[in-house]
Amino acid sequence: MKTTRNTAAKTAVLEVFEKSKTALSHTEIQKQLNDLCDRVTIYRILDRLINEDVIHKISNLDGTVKYAKCNHSHQRVHIHNHAHFSCENCHEITCLETVKPSYIMPHNYKVNEINFTLSGLCPNCLNSNI
């Protein structure tokens, strides 16, 4: 079995996630790291963190991709079935841990994963009277 290592770059990426309340894109992470490591290294760290179930990947409506820390629900099988909110004004993406959609599927489909993303105005931008 392959082991995983704690490197300076990985620690730095994790710190960036700890400090952020919202989901981050690869580019945003790169800027915050301030050239501590290569662009490619960040991609590989993100891949590892996803495999380790430390972060999860979010595909936004407009095609952009972001990453967010997982709230450790101590379950054996970790499914990200919570919703994400994408603000049209500030472009921040937040996890709505409490929002879980209910729905009725047609027969003959096997659902393994769901992605529920809402977009509009977040509380911050709504209050700013945009």
Place this chain on the structure above:
Amino acid sequence: MKTTRNTAAKTAVLEVFEKSKTALSHTEIQKQLNDLCDRVTIYRILDRLINEDVIHKISNLDGTVKYAKCNHSHQRVHIHNHAHFSCENCHEITCLETVKPSYIMPHNYKVNEINFTLSGLCPNCLNSNI
């Protein structure tokens, strides 16, 4: 006001959509058109068709983007709040027009659009005993 024209390329793109039951990516459309027109032209046609509310854009879980014909619900405001199903085996994306999620939002959010994508196995692949 700007007018819109019926060009050979646009007609061909529409025919491709008519023939397809599933959502299509830009690359898939290009292949089916068999170099009838330029890559860029397809992008511009897709943009126009979205503006005309003839097709809609779907961002998949894995970050890929596809387009599908709109089922004309003769409403004044056209909102695509139906679900999409993405098959993990054959990678086809289909619109689940009948599936609409219900959910409860926290206060202070203004929701303008929702994206509900489910992934797993479609009926075809489920029956094939993958």
Place this chain on the structure above:
DNA sequence: AATTTAAACGCAACAATGTTGCAATTGATA
């Protein structure tokens, strides 16, 4: 049918995002 003109097009160039191969470096273990 010929003229007009803005929409649509092709081409080239560019930007953003993500991937791969490989040699060099480094963390963790013995």
Place this chain on the structure above:
DNA sequence: TATCAATTGCAACATTGTTGCGTTTAAATT
């Protein structure tokens, strides 16, 4: 400390999408 596989940097490449500009063309007007 020596070892060795995990990790990294670098270069190169692939894919996807955008922009500018000169040319072509649909369709309305004459």
